[in-house]
Amino acid sequence: MNLTQTKLTTRQWDLYNLVKQRTLDGLKTTCRDICDALPQHYQLNEKQSHHSNCPHIYQDCEALLLSSEVEKVIIPDNNDFHIARNEREAMEYADRLARRGAHRFKRYWAIVDKCKSDGQGKVVSCQNEPIDDESKARRFVESFLKAEEGEEDVRD
Numbered sequence: 001m002n003l004t005q006t007k008l009t010t011r012q013w014d015l016y017n018l019v020k021q022r023t024l025d026g027l028k029t030t031c032r033d034i035c036d037a038l039p040q041h042y043q044l045n046e047k048q049s050h051h052s053n054c055p056h057i058y059q060d061c062e063a064l065l066l067s068s069e070v071e072k073v074i075i076p077d078n079n080d081f082h083i084a085r086n087e088r089e090a091m092e093y094a095d096r097l098a099r100r101g102a103h104r105f106k107r108y109w110a111i112v113d114k115c116k117s118d119g120q121g122k123v124v125s126c127q128n129e130p131i132d133d134e135s136k137a138r139r140f141v142e143s144f145l146k147a148e149e150g151e152e153d154v155r156d
Contacts, residue, residue, distance in 0.1 A: 006063070006067065008063065008064065008067055008069055008070070009060075011038075011041040011042075011056075012060045012067075014038050014041060015041070015042075015057065015060050015061070015064070016064050016070060016072075016074070018033075018034060018037050018038060019074055019081050019082065019083060023083040023085070023145060024145060027082075028077070028080040028081065029080065029081045029082065030079055030080055030081075031044060031053050031054045031057055031079045032044055032053075034054070034081070035054060041056075042054050042056055042057055053079065057081070058076060061074050061076055061081060062107065065110055066107065066110050069126045071117070071141050071142055071143050072084065072142075072143065072145065073093065073111050073115075075089070075090070075093045083144075083145050084143075084145075085144060085145050086144055087115050087118070087143075087144065090111055090114070090143075091111070091112075091115060093111065094107075094108050094111040094115075097111075114141075114143045115143055117143055118141055118142065118143035118144060119141065119142075120140065121139060122137070122138070125137035
């Protein structure tokens with residue numbers, strides 16, 4: 001994978017965990033939801049003249065997407081955020097990025113790499129430690145949130 005090796009911050013992990021939990025609950029997460037849930041990290045800018053009401057959220061989502069520590073794809077969509085539930089959804093987002101221009105191809109290839117890595121075995125963790133029976137790291141890459149019990153897994 002051609003992903004960034006930079007360590008994620010506590011703020012970025014808190015954002016990831018919030019979006020992940022809300023996605024598992026079947027919800028998209030708005031900028032307001034994020035700012036309300038994580039006021040120590042984000043403040044909502046409600047001025048009408050601003051395109052983004054919290055640019056730090058977008059910066060952190062991009063850092064999460066480009067990080068090799070996070071295997072999931074976070075999809076921003078009109079100030080809403082959620083994690084891809086299947087390859088089709090992730091690739092639709094990747095295709096949208098591709099249409100926006102070449103300067104966004106770094107994110108596009110990060111998503112494609114994550115999609116291609118789903119289910120592949122790992123021998124070392126993100127901390128470059130060997131994965132063995134004592135390790136807490138997963139032995140396989142899980143790029144998508146799995147369907148809840150009783151839900152259909154929509155892999156294309």
